[in-house]
Amino acid sequence: MKLQNLVSEVDNLKSRLHQYRHLQSDKVTKAFELEYTYESNRIEGNTLTLQETALVVEKGLTIGGKTLQEHLEAINHTHALDYVKELVQDKTPFTETILQNIHKLILQSIDNTNAGTYRKIQVLVSGAKHIPPQPYLVRKQMEDFFIWYNENKESLHPVLLSAELHERLVTIHPFIDGNGRTSRLLMNLVLLQNGYPIAILKGDTQSRLQYYAALEAAQTTGDKQPFLLLITANVKDALERVLKVVGE
DSSP, X not given: OOHHHHHHHHHHHHHHHHTTGGGOOHHHHHHHHHHHHHHHHHHTTOOOOHHHHHHHHHHOOOOTTSOHHHXXXXXXXXXXHHHHHHHHHTTOOOOHHHHHHHHHHHHTTTOTTTTTSOOSSOOOOTTOSOOOOOHHHHHHHHHHHHHHHHHHTTTSOHHHHHHHHHHHHHHHXXXXXXXXXXXXXXXXXXXXXXXXXXXXXXXXXXXXXXXXXXXXXXXXXXXXXXXXXXXXXXXXXXXXXXXHHTTO
């Protein structure tokens, strides 16, 4: 399907959802948010199941056989998502400080030294052809990232804006760790700011490979179409799921 057609479908679904806003319950929202935390961490190799993630996040329980880091990843992602929701509620503009705060929450108690700070060493992404920029280039590329955002935030369709920011941030890879989770939270910050539900990228093997392949196409060939299609399809899926829950 062509991107523009998919975007039009998303717009229609969003208009329909707007009529049912009053029927959306906190319980449904919480379930989607928990699933998002589980899937986003799963993409990065966290082995907690959805049920285990719920026990860690909602009950404060410790799961036998799982590492402390896996527990912290679930808790931290939940806190970072709560922070994103507060930003949306308070209509706080997105800035570099906000981005660093999101990342700080992701790495809290896992790597406090690097939490919220740009990397000072070269990194390689396992299994990827794309090599992130040298550390001395990160600051300049992040300045360009925010210039691009401020130039396009009013004119670009919100779903495409969210996807572009996601891809651009992951490509710069400004942090030592937590770039994927931070990029997906940024994507959802933009979506929530514009009245869309949270888009959940799945962490199963097939979905993860599709996600990485679309990212790699953007990074190595400059063809962003597969990635923009993937994110837009995920937003469409999120809208359809919420509409189904509210009974349409």
